[in-house]
Amino acid sequence: MKKIIPVNSKQELTAFIDFPHDLYKDDPNYVPELFIAQRDLLTKHPFHKHNVLQGFLVYEDDKITGRIAAILNNSHNEYNHANDGFFGFFDCINDQETAKMLFKVAADWLKGKGVTEKFIGPVNFSTNEACGLLIKGFDSPPVLMFTYNAPYYADLIENLGFSKQIDLIAWNWKGQAYDDKSVKLLDALQERLKRSNIIIRKVNLKNFKQETINLREVYNNAWDKNTGFVPLTDEEFDYLAKDLKLILDPDFCLIAEQEGKIVGFGIALPDYNEIFKTIKRGRLLPTGIFKLLFNKSKITGIRIYALGVIEGYRKMGIEACLYGTIIKEYKRKGYTTADAGWTLENNVMINKAIEAIKGNPYKTYRIYEKTI
Incomplete structure (x- = not known):
């Protein structure tokens, strides 16, 4: 039985931050984010003074199977004369139903905040921070301040009707x-x-x-x-x-x-x-x-x-x-x-x-x- 909950307590925030560690425990290219840095990013960063973020977790039989954050970036909307919403901090097992639940609750939350135009991501919080879904180059770990994800994420997202906005290129x-x-x-x-x-x-x-x-x-x-x-x-x-x-x-x-x-x-x-x-x-x-x-x-x-x-x-x-x-x-x-x-x-x-x-x-x- 799957259920989805909003992240509100310190315990839920810890679970939200820690989920990728369990998901990627056998992946040699996974790099864990520092807990203290992620906690401060999600709670103390000045971004939160003029924007809003809500995290969600999916549980199945008391085990976390996915996470997502719905992000209302008022600064983006004011600067770009838009009414968009964003998603970030997305991680999920290879299960389309779980992904669907996560994106639905995030979209519903954004609609409740008055968003009427685009649903964009992944960004953690904007392109000023870590952003983008890895679609090429899975054979090496990410470098500092880059995201990481399994190859199946692209299918989970595209199967829900998302299409490419733009690609970001990393060089070495x-x-x-x-x-x-x-x-x-x-x-x-x-x-x-x-x-x-x-x-x-x-x-x-x-x-x-x-x-x-x-x-x-x-x-x-x-x-x-x-x-x-x-x-x-x-x-x-x-x-x-x-x-x-x-x-x-x-x-x-x-x-x-x-x-x-x-x-x-x-x-x-x-x-x-x-x-x-x-x-x-x-x-x-x-x-x-x-x-x-x-x-x-x-x-x-x-x-x-x-x-x-x-x-x-x-x-x-x-x-x-x-x-x-x-x-x-x-x-x-x-x-x-x-x-x-x-x-x-x-x-x-x-x-x-x-x-x-x-x-x-x-x-x-x-x-x-x-x-x-």
Whole structure:
């Protein structure tokens, strides 16, 4: 007998967070999210001050078989002049009836909140956070801040009438893929930018507060035309910056600047998923914290987390310079893999910049939609 319940109590929230650990316990590519990070994301993130989320769990004979979150993103609707609803945190056994129950209760909840247009996802909460359903590249674990799911999820979702809204592409480099030709291209681009008084510099951690204010403005301007984009509030960006600073390597946080004006930036992070993969059920205590502290030096890869250039400075080669400088630095520091993602499939300029320095499109994620 199946039943579905809303997630309201601390105990139910813990069960909601923990369900994927049980679902993927035999999957060698699964990486558990840190429990404390997921709990704070679902309860303390500034997103909740102006938007609404409701989680649901399906039980069958007292065993959880699926979860979903219905998300009313008022910021998205106001910015895009829409009346859409979203789903996220979707995980499910390979059972169409269970999936149907989850999406029905999420859709009904959104309709009760007045949503009348599209039902979109998966996003956790928006494209500013982890999003997209993995549809290509199941042969390796996800890198930091990427989603993961079994191949059958696509059938469960598409059988319920969802269709593709857009695909997101993840790129990678391995070993010596970034060759001498790419280095020469990077040097030539940097020289050309200098003639326009544009330089690439590292972030100043001693003045991180002011850097954050400037980067927030660039972030909200650089991505404003992207499908699904929602500007981050000051509080949301500060929350993100505070978290990133804990794991930030200034060698991988680059700023494109013209005579003191920031016109673009690129941030790469060590791939902490290599450590998280070893932390059972995402618990830092009692032993997970030691794995995190003592294994940082063993991380072999990086993830280019965000990279963008504001309007008026695109098509100048800044994007390729930011990507190229990060890739050149990752090799210098002894990393063996680098991941760039995601990029929108229709962002031709960025995708060409990555292809120019030998990026390999190795994973694809999909965002779905249907009329609610």
